[in-house]
Amino acid sequence: MDEVGALVRAAAGGDAAAWESLVARFSGLVWSVARGHGLGAAEAEEVFQITWFRFAEHIGRIRSPEQAGAWLATTARNESRKAVRVGSRVALTSDLDTLVPGVDDLSPEQVMLDAEDAELDRRRDRELVQALEELPGRCRELLRMLLASPPPSYAEVSQALGIPVGSIGPTRARCLSQLRELLVERGITGGAAQS
Template sequence: MDLLNDPELLNELAPLLSAEAAAEAPGTGVDPADLEQAVWVRLLESGRRAPDPADPAEPARWLRRAVRAEARLARRSARREIPYGDRRHSAGGGPPAVPAGGAEPEDALLHGEENRALRSAVARLPGRCPELMKALLSPRDLTYREIAGELGISQGSLGPVRSRCLGCLRRMLAAEVAAPGLRGMER
């Protein structure tokens, strides 16, 4: 017997599918209805046969696995998506949203200049701050334990030293960079 031709079983599974999709959707960035639809399409494409009547929990188990698999696919595709529009600004108004491989020459130049300015400011920091900031900015993505071992300081003092160094760097860069313009209506 074909699962798709069993309307009773499909009607029983619909509320479970809605609940599972509603539970998984917030972490995927996808609407729960879209997730439900993807699972129904997966069911249609699989040509799923009816489960063994001795195991009534099998269709629910398949449904849960299918919802989670579709949620994983949605998360993966959301990570790879790049929004259309002005590539120089991200949707949140933060740093530029530029694809890593296909950056335009002027974007690469600006990014390089920003990195040089940051590294120059880090080199001018007082005390142990340059060493610490270089370790924090390292592409090796060191842990606090590894950084403390490299610098020969205790792991517990790393946080306060980092805070002082970041404050000093923030003040230094604020003095070098013009303040952003006013947003909204001026009074």
């Protein structure tokens, strides 16, 4: 019998130790999926909590308990996408120091140069996100997971995406190569997609 499946069934039956074991085993995976979507710490924590709440809600109805990692990764991905959509709100403030701390200490020229640099960084980031979205689904999901902070283990990635552990590194290399090609086509070069 699969160990994860046995833990899920035990937790569904009320075994607190089994539940704690599942949380310990898959917390890094859930956290990395949330952070991989570019969420801040507070939003990622909320996704983390919601994902585990949904798991507890459905634990007795999961069709393939041995695939709990994939279930959790999918749920975290869906909740992260919701959080990204909701998080695109703008916070209004009239306090210039809140928007740009220390701006009074800079010359007007330095403020303009910093603003230009920031715009170039935002453009590069937008191009990177767009290029990532153009990758085939497997590459997109793999890179998102591996770029998360903290990154999940290869075992967690393997279970979540159904990729053998030994194939993750070579697949990652191919995906990064495809991403670099897309960025070069967009005129973005340098460290944007370095492995």
